[in-house]
Amino acid sequence: MIEVLVIDDEYPILETLRMYLSEKGYKVLVAKDGKEGWEILLRYMPKVVILDIRLPDINGIELLRKIRSRFLETRVIMITAFHEMQTVIEAMKAGAFDYIRKPLDVGELDRAFERAVNASTGLHDHGIGAKEEGEQEVLVGSSEAMLELQKTIGILCTNNATVLLQGETGTGKELVARLIHKNSSLKDGPFVVFDCAGVVENLLESELFGHEKGAFTGAIYTKKGAVERAEGGTLFMDEIGELPLQLQGKLLGFLQRKEFQRVGGQEVLRSNCRVMAATNKDLKEMVQKGQFREDLYFRLKVVQIQIPPLRERLEDIPELVAHFMWKINKELHLGISKLEKGVLDLLMAYSWPGNVRELENTLVEAMVKASGAMISKEIVKQLLGHQRSSQVKSKVHLSTLEMVERDHILDTLKKVNYNRKKAAQILGISLPTLRAKIAKYEIAMP
Known part of the structure; x- marks a missing residue:
């Protein structure tokens, strides 16, 4: 019988997983903290460990590293009620077999558990446990x-x-x-x-x-x-x-x-x-x-x-908006802290052909144009409506790809007051490429 260890400080989680996995034919061991879990590991050497990130006596990732350094064939599935990008990365670096969020989804747990059991012998993969100091870039979203x-x-x-x-x-x-x-x-x-x-x-x-x-x-x-x-x-x-x-x-x-x-x-x-x-x-x-x-x-x-387009993860927009507003406030020394009711609905209803970059640039313009400390629904409507009408106009009135491209470049330049660097970022091309296209289409720069 395959032995499984569950380490979690929440009694309901321990009992639920004990009953669920026992019914599937596994011998289930439980521990309420890291010390007790380590003692069980030394005694029984279970094939799979389900480990909570936050324990009362030790950080789950520290215990994960300890387990991976001693028990190479044990597969560790991390579980947590908290979603932080760096924690996911650190857990996978340290050798976690999988990472699942609470509340636990039965289907997701089953799939991860079955793969962990199947992989629990014959594989010796080592994780790197070095901790990054001072995170610079963030991948925003919990979808x-x-x-x-x-x-x-x-x-x-x-x-x-x-x-x-x-x-x-x-x-x-x-x-x-x-x-x-x-x-x-x-x-x-x-x-x-x-x-x-x-x-x-x-x-x-x-x-x-x-x-x-x-x-x-x-x-x-x-x-x-x-x-x-x-x-x-x-x-x-x-x-x-x-x-x-x-x-x-x-x-x-x-x-x-x-x-x-x-x-x-x-x-x-x-x-x-x-x-x-x-x-x-x-x-x-x-x-x-x-x-x-x-x-x-x-x-x-x-x-x-x-990498998924933004339209396939629209549920991440609230987090992205909060992150970009903080970033834009810091970079442009603004004090915009609120969204008028309905703004998020507008942002989540838009298809975002330019993806996360387009969302960020839309927020920059909305925040620069905002009166007071709030982004208004009216401003966002105007910005998104203008983007839609520009797309429709291009499709209806222009007859060649070069004409479409010239019109789009010119429109983007106007939106950013002819700032070439910002326009290149919005268009998704390099600055030298933009300069070449400005010369090619004879676009007059003020």
Whole structure:
């Protein structure tokens, strides 16, 4: 009979799980605190432990680390009534098998428990238990989609596998990459961003791999590329789908051997950086069309993360709004602290094609325009109504993609008083790309 240990300071939880798991044929042991739980562990060595995060005598994650260091085959399922992103990440880093929120969902518990029992022998996975000091970025949201994403981040913090992040523009792909980096063993190394769409094509190889002095006209000094600068850290390649085919082959060679040469150089150099790539395109479809190398696609997607669009997690909007209002107040020295009744309903009824980035920018404009300390329903209606009408206008009156793009860029520039940096962020493109499009469409800048 498989033995299971439940450690929780809530008597109703202990009794409920004891009866439920006993009926399923398991021998259930219970403990009301960490000390009693550890004594039971030493005596019975159960295959699965259900462990509460908050115990009266010890932090659940500390006990988790202790269990994982002593009992490698024991699978630990963490449970908690509190949802904090960093706690999820820390638990998964420390070796938790799964993480479930209270009140416990029977179906979710069954699935996690069955997987834990099946995995309780023959696997020896070690968690990294280093605690991050001073959280800088936050992945906001407590929906099921975000909890799963946070679990995945926690797992990826324990290794340096190549990661492919996929999701629409504005979903937060770079933020996820930064969180993985900052919670990994490479956190003390650099995090280098390389925007594949933001560099002129004939300079891409030089920017990625570097060049030697005299390698080409204008190369007046030796320059390290992004790969070399990321040594000992993480290279985040944004918009990987924009990388030309010729350069895709060289990137593949680097991923396979961790070796590269600067443009115009003979010396073979090495970089042990971790590579994370992001795209809003369907790379599988690009492979089928011959636009992206299949071997590079498989090399990049060692671990693949699909980041959900905001319209698929609308229940996170209240948390996102609270977070962004705090952030905007701090950055712009504002004092907007309230929402008029009905504002959240309007925000949750909108489809957010620009995702979290569009929500943040909408709140910036609403807060700047607000009278007093409250965002009014009228302002939000105007902002969302204008966005809808702009979309409809584009579809009805413009006849070419270039005309649609020019109109959208111009409209965005006007909204931010022609601030190029803000406009590029809203549009989801790099500043150099925006400058090129302004010149291409001959948009007059004041």
